[in-house]
Each structure stands twice: as structure tokens, then as C-alpha cells.
Amino acid sequence: MHDTSLSLGRHIVAAIRDRSGNIAIIVALCIPVLLASMALGFEITQWYMGERSMQNAADSAVTAAATNGGANYDVEARAVAAQYGYVNGVDNVTVAVTNTAPCPAGGNNCYRVSISKPVPLYLSQMVGFQGTSVINGTRMQNVGSAATATQATVERPYCLLTLAGLSGHSSTEGIRCNGCPMADYTGCNIMSNNTATCNGHTTLADIGDAHSNNNNCGVQPNSNMPQVADPYAVLASNIPADPCGGTYHYYVPRHGRDPEVPLPASNVWSGNKTVNGTVSICGDLQLSGNVNISNTTGDGGILIIWNGQLDTDGNTLQTTAGYLTIIFAGTNGASTHAPTGGGELNFSAPRTGVWKGMAIYQAPNLTSGVDISDAGNSPTWNITGIVYLPNASVTFSGAINKAATNGLSCFGMVVDNIRINGTGLILTACDQAGVVLPSSTVPGRAQLVH
Template sequence: MKSLELVREGAVWKALRTAVRSFVRDRSGSVAVMAALAMPVLIGVTGLGVEVSYWYLTQRSMQNAADSAAIAAATNGTVNYSAEAKAAAAKYGYVHGANNISVTASNTAPCPSGGANCYSATITGYVPLFLSQVVGYRGTATVDGSQQTMLSAKAVARLDLMPREYCILALGTSGIAFGTNGAPKADLTGCSIMSNAGADCNGHNLGADYGDAAGKNEGCGIVQRSDVPPLSDPYAGLRDNLPADPCGGKYPQMGTADFPAANTWNGTVTLPAGPKNVCGDLVLGGDVTIQTPAEGAILIIWNGQLYTGKKPSGRTMSTNSGSALTIVFTGTNGGYIHSPSGDGTLDFAAPTTGPWKGIAIYQDPNLTTGVDISEAGNTPTWKITGMVYLPHASVTLSGVINKSSNGESCFGLVVDNLLINGTGSILSTGGCAAAGLDLPTGTAPTGRGTLVM
């Protein structure tokens, strides 16, 4: 009996082992179980892949918009650059302030080549999450109560800087350094102007090719720019070429009893190649023709004016063919006039070589009094080829400035501040290279913005 029970017990265990082995070996249904377990992961990974592709496409679109916005800001180059950038981004569907989109611009962005005068545009936006949440991704921001991912794009551009020559440069740095006073017939065609402060040409752009201002430009020039970097004084260093004062403190003024006859010129006056010094006023007693060596001459007037006489007997000082002249006004501040005056005519050309090449009239930059000119171009009439340098002078241009009879079509004017009055105009431009004059040159913004980053 006991043996039968043992036999039966062994059979049961054998049957049980067989059943367990069969169960373990049976694979039917395992794929479904594994698929069920893996499905959330597969869905999450697939969703994340789709969303990453969507983020990439959105970010790429943002980058294109940012590139366009930065170029637009740089091309604009004015105080309105930010509005220009936002308008460019809006064309791509990125409207500042709409749908949590932010478009910002700067005109002080660091440039890769140095400096901080580039233009940047940054676009920021958000995209919602979809299937990526299945794998636990919660985005980078909460917007309107939902989890989203922030995307952004940035671009940096600069405005191509091209050399620009100015026939008029106002060095004053405050207020309005260049302006007009009712000048509907003024004509500066072929001339570009630069103000180191503001510029205001009410009602008439003067016909100047370009008008640039370090401050705000209101109406000056056919093409007008504001916020242009100021231009340094290009001619101040020429003062180093002046000799020591030879006058011994004596500077006779016209009309006084001791005014010397040598300070009144008539007829043909021959000047040497070196400086010709005149102490005190120089008066034209009649028309004067200046004859110089081929390289020109320098007439230096110490603490005095060049007086051309009153109407109807205004006289002319001119250079003959083959001669060239620079007139320098220097001395000390005080009760002296350091400029041309009178109702006559100045008709001369500057030297084309040497240290004073291209300079027709030069006021010592150390002089700050007695330097203003109330009716440039009229008293006296200017027929000048070359640069008139009056760095601390307030000048009113009232007449027509033409080229000298024996010179090229070239005129330049550097002042502290300039007011163009009535029909003031410059008729002589385009020949400064032949005249030996290097006009003031800046790198004012022109052309189109270029991406740099």
C-alpha cells in the first residue's frame, strides 16, 4: 500500500514538472504582453521625434526672420531701426506682442570684428507639447497654464560702411550745428554735408547729395541720416607748420595813425615760396594779383583781417595762372578780427602740393574770438578753389561760392556751425582730387546691412 502511494506521488510530481515545463516553454501571447508594456515608450519616442522635427522647422523659420530683421535694422540705420526690424519679422509671421512672440532689436550689439555698433535682432516664441509628454518631457516654460518649449533665434548685422566725402563739415557738438534760415533757392548739388551735432533744414533739403548728422537730421540732404558717428577735425594738425610769431607784439590795425603803408597792397604782389608774414591788418588799396612760385605761397596774417574795401570800391585779390595761395589767420585771442572782410572779391586757388595742399583759408584752431563770418560768399565774394577752414567760427553763408578763375571746381568748408541763408550755394564741386584737396571723409552708413553673425 505504501509503495502504491509512493508510485502515485511520483506520478503527480512528474506530471507537475511536465506541466510547468510546458508552461515555461509555451511562447504564445508573449509578444502581445511585451508590446503592451513597450507601447507607451514607442509612442513617446515617436512623438518626441516628430516634435523635435517641428521645433527644428520652427526655429529655422525664426532664424530666417531674425536674419531679415537684423539686416533691416542695419539698413535703416536710424532711430527707427527697431520698428524696421519688427516689420521685417512680421513678414515671416512673427508679430511682436502677438501669440507670445517677442521681437527685440539693438543698435549696440558687439561686432565680431570689435566694437559695439552692430545691429541685432532676437525673436523668442513658444511651441506646445504633444506626445513628448508621454516620456515625461515637460518643456521649458509654462504659458497660459500649459507646458511649452521656448525657442529663440538671434542674428547680428552691420551696415556696410563706405567712405563718404563731405564738402561741408560742422564741428560743433551741441544743438544745431548745421541749419537754414529760409533757403528755398539754396543749392548744394554735388556736395555732401556732415554735422557733429543736429541738422535742421526746414522746408528745403538744399539739394545736398547726402546729409549726415551725429544728432537728429531734420530735412538736410536728399538722403538724410541721423545718429552718424561724429567726425574728428581733419586739419587741426596743420597748425604745426606755422612759424613763431615774428611781430614782437605789434599788430597795427587799419584806420590808426601808425598804420604802415606796407600793409596796404596794390597791383601785382610777388610772394616767396616760404611764408609771407603780415603783422596786423592787410588792406587792399586796389585790385591785387598774387604771383607765386609753382608750388604756391603761404600768406600769414598775425592778429589781423584781410580787408577788401567797401562798396562801391570793393577790390579783388586774385592769383594769376600758375600761382597758388594759402591765407592763414593766426595770433592770439582778444580784440582782433581773424578773417577776410569787406565788399570785394577773393579769387584764388590753393596749392596742390606741399603741407598746405588744398587749403585756401586757414584759421588757427587756437583762435576762438574774432573768427565769425556773418555773410560768407557776399562780403567778400568768394571765388575759391580749396578748403576754407574756420573751426571755431559761426558762419552764415549768404552768397554763391564759385571756383577760382584759374583753379579746379573744388570747394570745402569746415566751421563750428553754419547757417545757410537765402540763396547760399556752392557751384564748384567734383574737382578736388585735381585741386590737391583731401576732403573730410567719414565712414557714414550707406548701402545695405550685411549679416555678420
């Protein structure tokens, strides 16, 4: 009996000291915890990857929306998000877009795109995680990302601006190019405050903007652009009072065999002329031969034709020294307020003074007798500067080259509306020429801010 008890005691002590099964027990107890941790880690990784994918989509979508800047900015944003696989309303995806989001620097005009999508829970429920929602009886976790951008702007100059579409301008179209295979506005931007339609040719303008629809005008055509106000109407305040006292002289062929009404000598030019300061002509100015204009004033010469036309009659008017601005002023009536008659205009606008950069200026109060049917061709235009014809319907049939004297390759035109048939050599040395082209602040590339 004693031996049996002693033997049993030794076995009990040996069993207590034997720890070979402890590891198995510990592992068995830890397996659920390990599985839960791995499951949670796996799902968190999946959520993170989903968020990164959504962030990339949101960044691209908000950049597209802010760069668009138009009425359909939200459509463009959702289209970009869809390219990343996030289609609004499909598989519980939400793509929210706004252009009134708070900006980090202040204001509420930032663009913001938020993308979210609920994903089902799997093993993470083993640790009691219940997610953020229940959809069709399945617990889900909402995953999402957002991005904010501001709309950057750039100042865009135009060598051609049509005013049709602005208040007071009733023309139904701005720019039209029918075929015009020789038109070349390379290095130039064009803008219509109404429509722009180019059939068969883009005009090769770098950028073609239109407030309404732009059909193929420009290498980069843009529709729905902000309108551009008349940039030069304010210059009319610099036109002096009419000195003619109501008497104007016109070259008028009479009916039958009556002789033509002659113009006085003051209205017929040929040879060398000095135009310092302001020179006024009452009625038509006709060239009876080539005219060489010179001046010594720093601001150039100002030639104002009151209630009359400039009839080159096949001759050339050019500056041989100095600069020139030709202004058509007066009142509406039967008069023509424009250059006519073939030949050539060859001069450069002043580089200083109130008429800096302005070559030809039709006063904005003139609405009749202002149209030009053969611009650049009859007469030929070799002009450096701006031609401002705010109420004129213009057919542009010729080529524009720089002036021979003091000429740089810079030309700009502002008209009511234009049909382009000819060519254009319109380059961009305008800073040196003292020319400030019409311009507009337009949407540029967007910038992410958050």
C-alpha cells in the same frame, strides 16, 4: 465516423492554407504606425516652415539693427520682426536683440536677433513625443531661429562741417537754413556736431548728418551720428613765429574831421605781386586795386596776416600763376581776422606741401574777430580748397565757384556754426585738387555673418 474525421481534417488543412485575410490583419496592425508617422511628418514640416519664416524675419531684423547702429537699434530690429508677424510678447513670441554677441571672427560687438515661439503638439504625441514645454496645460514645441550681423562702416567725406557741439565750442546749433530756396549742395555731404535745422529747404545735400537732431537737412537726413573731431587744428603747428614784434598797422577812420590813419605801403597792395614761400603782413592788408598773385614754388605761396583783416575794398585778389593759402594768425583782441570788403577772392589752394588743399585758415586759437556775416558774397568766393574758420559764426550768403586759375570744382568749409542764405556750387573733383575733405567713419550697410 471515418469519413467525418477525414472531411474535418481536409477543412482544417484548407483553412491553414487559405491566406486571403492576412493582408487585412497586417493593414490593421500598421494603421496606427502609419498615422503616427504621417502626423509626425506633418508637424515636423510645420516646424520647418515656421523656422524658415522666423529665419527670414531674424535676417532682416538683425540687418536693420546693425545698419542702424544707434541707441535704438533694438527698437528697429523688433519693428522689422513685427512686419513679418513676430511681435515680441504677443502669442508667446520672443524677439531677443543684442549688440554684444560673439562674432565669428572674434570680439563681442556683433548684432544678434533670436526669434522663438512655442507651437502646440497635435498627432505627434501618438508616438510619445512630449515637446519642450507645457503652456496652459497644452504641450508645446519651441521653434526658433537666429541671425548674427556685423556693422559695416564707410568713410563719408563732408564739404561742410560745423564744430559746434565739440568741447570748447559753446554754440547751441550747428547748421541752420531758414528758407534758403537757392541753396544747392548737390554732390556734397554736410555734417553738424550739434543740431541741423532746415526750414523749407533741404539744401539738396546728398546726405545730411547731425550728432543731435537733424530736421530736414539733406536729401537723406540722419540724426544721432558720431561726432567728427576738428580735422585741421593740427595744422596750426606749421604757422611760424610772429615776426611783427608787437607792431601792427590798421586802417582806422578817426572821429570828426581828422584824416584817416594811413597804412604803410607794405600793407596796401595793388597790381602784380609775387608770393613765394611765406609772406607776412603785420595788421590789416588792404587792396587799393586788383591784385594778381603769382608764385613758382611747387607748394604755392603762403600769405599770413597777423592780427589783421584782408580788406578787398571792392577789388579782386586772384592768382594768375601758382597757388595760395591765406592764413589769419595772432592773438585775440580788437582785431578782425577775416576777409571783408566786397570784390572777389579768386584762387586755388596748393596741391602739395603742409598746406595742401587749404585756401583760408584761421588759427584755432583765435576766438574773437573771426565771424563772417556775408560769406561768399562780400567778397565773392571763387575758391578751390578748404576754408577753415573753426570758431566763426558764419552767414553764408553767396555762391561758391571754382578758381579761375588752376581751379577745380572742389570746396570745403569747416566753421563753428553756419546760417545758409545763398547758393553753393560745391562739386567733388577734390582728389585732383589735392584737397582732403573732412570725413568720418559712419555705419554702413550691415553684413550677415551667421
